[in-house]
Structure formats: structure tokens, C-alpha cells
Amino acid sequence: MQNQTAKTLKGKAVAALEAGKLQQALKKAQLGVKKFPKDTDFHAISGFVLTEMKQYKKSIPHFIEASRMKPDDAQFVENLANALMQTGQIPKALEYTEQKLEQFPNNKELNRVLDEIHLKGSNWRMIVEHASRKLESEPDDVNLLSKRARAYSKIGFVDDHTRDVTRAYELDPENLKIAFQKAVTLHQSGDKDGSKGLLQSILEEEPQHRFALFQMSTIVSKKDAPEILDAVESAIAGSYEDHQELEFAKATLISKIDDLDAAMPQFARANKTQHDGNPYDTAAEENKLKQITGLFPVEAGLPVAESTDTPVPIFVLGQPRSGTTLMEMMLSAAPGIAGCGELTLGADLSHDIQTGDQKFDPASAEDFAQQFRNLMPPIPEGSTAFVDKMPHNYQRVGFLLSAFPNAKVINMLRDPRDVGLSKWIRRFPAGGMRYASNLAAIAHSANMYRRYMAHWEAVAGDRILTVPYEKLVADPKTYSQQVAAFCDIEWDETMMHPEKNTKQVRTASIDQVRNKISTKSIGGWQSVSEHLRPMLDGFDPALWPEYDLG
Incomplete structure (x- = not known):
């Protein structure tokens, strides 16, 4: 009887939503939350209706609860990531989205949210300000230093980025995330040997670290490439999802061991993996051209x-x-x-x-x-x-x-x-x-x-x-x-x-x-x-x- 009542109430909420009667849909969905607190659908409908009403802040608790109850449902994760971004909680939105992309690496909506964050320098400046405020009272917080370093990098503050990465690594050299940042910074500065040594230490600790494997694939010589290729193929075999970093690493290594022609089918696979989760919008680019040139x-x-x-x-x-x-x-x-x-x-x-x-x-x-x-x-x-x-x-x-x-x-x-x-x-x-x-x-x-x-x-x-x-x-x-x-x-x-x-x-x-x-x-x-x-x-x-x- 209870299941039938819940089903009926859901049907009415969805029907009101589809008819554009948002207040009515919200009322029924929130009634369902009270009566059936363990039913994920009522939280999801409530959150979605609030999103349609542009009330993103109010939608967040519903999406948090829905994703907690069904952590493997990508739709709830997508909605929460978008709501965090829309409410200006950029540091939290970035961290959550990147974390969930580990679980859903080719999810288009999560990639869209990540793109929207990445494509605005103002978002990175917000992260710099957020981290800087916290670092005033916690100057040795390596995670904050790491976040600020990355944000500095995105807006071109190279010296500030290097300073934060160096300080974070001094404080916690065993932290693999920070060690990887340090390795990339060394490579950018022209110290390939230093970068390679640090990447090797990361891979000794975590042999299937896909970012370290990709970075290593771009640095190693033809002589050392077969060993890294074995590690990359082992990581691919041990993963339930296709990861673009590993697919590109494999292609890069094949091109070094054999030649570019031999690697081209693997580059095609790597690019397909990336494009499936993040496709190019031809119509949007044509519209942008029209908008911009129309101004001049x-x-x-x-x-x-x-x-x-x-x-x-x-x-x-x-x-x-x-x-x-x-x-x-x-x-x-x-x-x-x-x-x-x-x-x-x-x-x-x-x-x-x-x-x-x-x-x-x-x-x-x-x-x-x-x-x-x-x-x-x-x-x-x-x-x-x-x-x-x-x-x-x-x-x-x-x-x-x-x-x-x-x-x-x-x-x-x-x-x-x-x-x-x-x-x-x-x-x-x-x-x-x-x-x-x-x-x-x-x-x-x-x-x-x-x-x-x-x-x-x-x-x-x-x-x-x-x-x-x-x-x-x-x-x-x-x-x-x-x-x-x-x-x-x-x-x-x-x-x-x-x-x-x-x-x-x-x-x-x-x-x-x-x-x-x-x-x-x-x-x-x-x-x-x-x-x-x-x-x-x-x-x-x-x-x-x-x-x-x-």
C-alpha cells in the first residue's frame, strides 16, 4: 500500500513538472520527502524542480541526499556538481567534480561542468582568494597550498605557482598529489631528469598512477619506453573504465618504440575516449564567430x-x-x-x-x-x-x-x-x-x-x-x-x-x-x-x- 501511495505521489509530481507547474510539483515532491524519507526519487525530483526554478542553493541538500543514497547513479552527481557551480561555490564544485570524474571519467555533464569552471579565469581567482584567506590561519596546510598553486598556474602567475608547489613539497614530500605537481613543475622548468626521478618514485608507491604514467610517457627515451608501456598496459587491464591519460600514454610510447604510423590506431582510440566525454560543438563555434565579428x-x-x-x-x-x-x-x-x-x-x-x-x-x-x-x-x-x-x-x-x-x-x-x-x-x-x-x-x-x-x-x-x-x-x-x-x-x-x-x-x-x-x-x-x-x-x-x- 505504501509503495502504491509513493508511486502515485511521484506520478503527480512528475506530471506537474512536465506541465510546467513548478510550485505544484515542488509541493508534491517535498511531501514525498517527508512521508518517504528513504525514497531517493523524491529528493531527486525536489532538487530538479528547484533547479528549474533557479533556486540552486535550495536544491543542493536534496542532491546531496540522493547521491548519498545512490552513489553509483551519475545523474545525482551531475546535478549536485552543477548546483555547486551555479551557487558560486567554485572551490567545492571543482573538487567534487574532479573527484567524481574518477568514478565516471567519460560523463559528459561532469566534463561540461569542469569545462565551465576551467574556462573562466575569474573562477581560478576565486580559488586563489579562498585558499589565501584560509592560509592566513593555516600557513602550512599543504592541500590549500596545492590548490592555490594550481589556480595560480591557470591564470599565469608562474612564480607564485612555483613558490606554493615548492613549499607544499617541502612540507609533505610523501604526498603523491603534491609530488606529481612538483614533477610537472620541474619538467616545465626544463629539468627533465629531476621530473623523471620524482615520477619514478611516485610509480614505485602507486604503479597504476595514471597521471604519472602519462607524464612519464612524454619524457622517457625510446630505450626506457618498453618498461613504461608494460606498466601502462597493466594499468589499463586493471581499470574498469577507459582513461584517456592511459590511452594517450600507450599511444605515445608505441610511437617511440616503433614509429608514428604504428601508433596511429592507438591515438585514434585515445582521442575517441576523450571526445566521447567532451564533444566539439560546431554550431556553438559558428555562433560565437557571428557574435564576435558582428561587434566589429x-x-x-x-x-x-x-x-x-x-x-x-x-x-x-x-x-x-x-x-x-x-x-x-x-x-x-x-x-x-x-x-x-x-x-x-x-x-x-x-x-x-x-x-x-x-x-x-x-x-x-x-x-x-x-x-x-x-x-x-x-x-x-x-x-x-x-x-x-x-x-x-x-x-x-x-x-x-x-x-x-x-x-x-x-x-x-x-x-x-x-x-x-x-x-x-x-x-x-x-x-x-x-x-x-x-x-x-x-x-x-x-x-x-x-x-x-x-x-x-x-x-x-x-x-x-x-x-x-x-x-x-x-x-x-x-x-x-x-x-x-x-x-x-x-x-x-x-x-x-x-x-x-x-x-x-x-x-x-x-x-x-x-x-x-x-x-x-x-x-x-x-x-x-x-x-x-x-x-x-x-x-x-x-x-x-x-x-x-x-
Whole structure:
């Protein structure tokens, strides 16, 4: 009898919800919570109705209770993660979502929540503030130091990140999470041997540590790769779920032991694992292009801010893997030029303007510039220019050139087939790079880049220098001199030797830029072209006149 009553009440609550009668649905669901406190469905319905009513804070206790009663039900976990994010509890939302992705690694909704957190620099600043407040009374809390270090890293505060990681590791060197952070930081600083030694100690303690195995796969030599491959395959065999880190580690190791052609089927598997949980949205990207370029009509010209403060911004942009890191290392090797890595500020400050109805006028541009300078990481005293090498700033050139009338834009152009291959054989877990795990999406994104740049060239072409990657690596002196002249900086011979630059590198180019400039990667796509057909067929030849894509 009790079961029938509960079933009837649920039916009425769901019917009211489907009819859009939210107050009525909530009343019946909460009556069910009181009468049948062990029935998970009433908590779930209550939480969902409150979410529909945008009352996220009130929904949280219901989702907590539902997920406690049914910990293996992903839907309750998804709802709770989203509610935590929507109520601004970013540190808690991030920690909970990442923890639950261990249990549901390919869950699309959890990956969406994680993306939304990751794609906003303001969220990372909130985590910095949250951790800093707590560290005032608990200065030796290694978990807080670790959280703040990661957040600092996301917003480009490299020195602060390194300081927190170093301190956390000094306090608790046995903590595997912190030891892994330390290993990654060592690699970014160019100390591959130190990083490898620390990763080995982590794997001795936890042989199936998938992040350490992936990181090790990118560092080890061909000679040591078989041993790591055995460990990776053992970890895959012992896992109930497909983990992209392990799948990419296996592919990377096969390419070292055999060759790239032998590894391509495994790279396809790894990318599918990643893309299934985090797919590329073609329609959303097309809409973004329309929104942004619509704010800057060609015939109107750019709205320009008044201030021309220094240091002068140099924005290096292009497709990821097109040479943006190389160009930053060349520029920041010159005296007085500060390399800031990939700042999220262009995206952060333009997002609300892009998606809203407001116009971007000179006053908006002035405000944009002031906020940008206030939020960027500190740079050395006496710097005459700073470099922001966020590749995806190709979407935001209009905002950047309006805000900074003295800014320079360097567009790195590279054969999209080489760029596409380079993306395909590396792991890019960031939300803004979801296209990198699908061949057709790689081509669509590449075409979008050319469409953006065609618009910006029409709007402000004289303020943009396009540097062909292939010509730069073949003749670094001529092209580094051209870049220096364009940026109004004095050319220095050190610009031809970026491998000597000791700056931390936090991108997929981490190892390549530690080597001398080389042409060896040009045309690499040709040897594995049969594995890349959806990408090769997707490029629009009309958008790439510099390359024979016919």
C-alpha cells in the first residue's frame, strides 16, 4: 500500500513538472520527502524542480541526499556538481567534480561542468582568494597550498605557482598529489631528469598512477619506453573504465618504440575516449564567430581606447601547435621583453560583451585595458613589452586592438595538416581544445581560425604581422628581425636561440622549444596521411591559398 501511495505521489509530481507547474510539483515532491524519507526519487525530483526554478542553493541538500543514497547513479552527481557551480561555490564544485570524474571519467555533464569552471579565469581567482584567506590561519596546510598553486598556474602567475608547489613539497614530500605537481613543475622548468626521478618514485608507491604514467610517457627515451608501456598496459587491464591519460600514454610510447604510423590506431582510440566525454560543438563555434565579428563591422573601424600605457602588449596568436610558444620564447629572449605565457584575460573580459547586447565602444575598450593590466601577473620592473601567447586570442583580436592602441599582433601561420597531426597525437584535456580529439572537428576549427583572421585583416590588417612558421624555422634570423622591427623592439641575437631561454614552458611544446630551431617537423603529416582522411577532407582549400590542399 505504501509503495502504491509513493508511486502515485511521484506520478503527480512528475506530471506537474512536465506541465510546467513548478510550485505544484515542488509541493508534491517535498511531501514525498517527508512521508518517504528513504525514497531517493523524491529528493531527486525536489532538487530538479528547484533547479528549474533557479533556486540552486535550495536544491543542493536534496542532491546531496540522493547521491548519498545512490552513489553509483551519475545523474545525482551531475546535478549536485552543477548546483555547486551555479551557487558560486567554485572551490567545492571543482573538487567534487574532479573527484567524481574518477568514478565516471567519460560523463559528459561532469566534463561540461569542469569545462565551465576551467574556462573562466575569474573562477581560478576565486580559488586563489579562498585558499589565501584560509592560509592566513593555516600557513602550512599543504592541500590549500596545492590548490592555490594550481589556480595560480591557470591564470599565469608562474612564480607564485612555483613558490606554493615548492613549499607544499617541502612540507609533505610523501604526498603523491603534491609530488606529481612538483614533477610537472620541474619538467616545465626544463629539468627533465629531476621530473623523471620524482615520477619514478611516485610509480614505485602507486604503479597504476595514471597521471604519472602519462607524464612519464612524454619524457622517457625510446630505450626506457618498453618498461613504461608494460606498466601502462597493466594499468589499463586493471581499470574498469577507459582513461584517456592511459590511452594517450600507450599511444605515445608505441610511437617511440616503433614509429608514428604504428601508433596511429592507438591515438585514434585515445582521442575517441576523450571526445566521447567532451564533444566539439560546431554550431556553438559558428555562433560565437557571428557574435564576435558582428561587434566589429569592417566598415566601422575599431573603437579605440585613449590610453597607450607601457609595457606594450604583444599578442602572439594562431592555431595551437602553430609555433606560438616558439615565437614567445624568441621574443622573451630579447632584453626587456617579458613572456607571460597563455593568459585567459582576453576570453574572460570579452565573454559577457560577446554574449550580451551591449556595444563595445571606446569607454568599454578603456575599461577592458585597465582590467587586463590590473589582473595580469606581475612582470619584471623595466620591461618595455610583454607577450601574451594565448593561441585562441585569434577570436578576440578586435577587443585587444581596441583596448590597446599600441599593441602588436603576431599571427603564426602554419600548414594546417602539420598542425592537425600535432594536435591529434597530443593530449589536450582543456575545454577550449575539445576539437583536438576529433579529426573532422580539427579541420572545422582550422577553417574557423582562417575566417576569424580574414575578418581581422579586413578590419585592422596594418596592425597584424603574419609569420609563416615554415619560413621562420628555415630562416630564423631574417624573420626574427622582421618581428623585432614590427614590434618596435631592438633585435637581439638571442632571439635566434630560444632553446637557451630559461623561462618555464607550460604548453604541449614543452620539449620542442628546449631544442634548437629545426625544420624537421615540416610535412610530417604525409607519412600518416591515410590515418587523417576526415581531417584532410575537411579543410577548405579556398581558405588556405598558401598551401596546396587540393
